[in-house]
Amino acid sequence: MSKEKNQQTEERILETAIEVFQERGMAATRMQEIADRAGINKALLHYYFRSKQQLFEAVFSKCFMQFAPKVNSIFQSEEPLFDKLYRFADNYITFMLKNRFLVPFIVQEMNNNSEFAFSFLDSVNRPDPTIISGQIKAEIEAGIIKPIHPKQLLLSIFSLVAFPFAAQVLIKGLLKMDDEEFVTLMNERKTLIPDMIKNALKP
């Protein structure tokens, strides 16, 4: 068989696996369901990816890499802090609105598999907080923004942007929103969040 089809099949398996893993999470995912949805025999899964664990790791890695480099490039550019912030909120929310299960999946599996999570983060070109932390300190010293621990600021930004996706069902339930309203709200947040932080940090 040609290399072509080989790659195609592997690709189809991985894409299907991403779907199922994101929908159900690692623990609740069944190899059989992936095989069924991909229209192949279960044994073929093990032919391409040796085990459930390895398939999961391929899925996780691909998912993580779908947004990490982008975040990285924004945070490591030369722009002023607030420009980065607007760009980040916009890009991140836009992307996550198209990939609704991504954040919950990453968050959940990191929590449930922390040994793997840490070794994965160490092996990967992950967003590096030192550069932007330096920038935050510099802008504080320059009097552009109020003093704040850089990690607190970063944590707040991530929280404001990511939590609504991470806790989608809870939030919709508590605030009595349907999906349409949720999307509207998240679109507003592309500017609302940076505006809010800008205001909060006004010296």
Next chain:
Amino acid sequence: MSKEKNQQTEERILETAIEVFQERGMAATRMQEIADRAGINKALLHYYFRSKQQLFEAVFSKCFMQFAPKVNSIFQSEEPLFDKLYRFADNYITFMLKNRFLVPFIVQEMNNNSEFAFSFLDSVNRPDPTIISGQIKAEIEAGIIKPIHPKQLLLSIFSLVAFPFAAQVLIKGLLKMDDEEFVTLMNERKTLIPDMIKNALKP
């Protein structure tokens, strides 16, 4: 056998089940492990709680009720908005620091089991956003705070407080924190978050 011991056993099972479910999540939890940790026979689990699903629902309900009424009472009191906010951040973070797995558990299981999640929320004395939403609108009209959609404000508050707990492992990994630093940061956030929001909403 006395009603006493009955209650005691049921209580011990439930407490153990809370531990295991929070550690592993519904899908990865094994009835056998709960039985082992509780020092009883597996059949006894089914004697008190008919099935894994029912045990899970008891666990989930008890966990949810550990904090929902408190949040409720704070948000529905007569205080000014910012007083509530300070009280909420302080109480919530203090409690979650002592129950590290609670938020991730609730968030994860609501996501993975949304049919159950919604019917549960409907059946329960959940935090009701209408009251505090009214208050927010009133304080906007009184010129105390800037205009903002009440749901956006509530969503932001929840995000800032809850996300670090929900995504603990991811956050520690990205920001390179050990647990000690995490605790320090979260303690600072008891006032940092309300301060930040207060500033952001200054008219």
Next chain:
DNA sequence: TCAAAAATTAACCATTTGGTTAAACCAAAC
């Protein structure tokens, strides 16, 4: 004291699940 009721257990059971094996299939090279 002793029989009935409740609690607890050991042994089972059916099904599900991740994973394996050996055979079949199929495109291409010779």
Next chain:
DNA sequence: GTTTGGTTTAACCAAATGGTTAATTTTTGA
């Protein structure tokens, strides 16, 4: 056309898992 290599499948397998049953132990209350 036949061999050869990787690809795909049907059939299996052993372990794990949620759940049940029937018997045993403990408690109760008359």
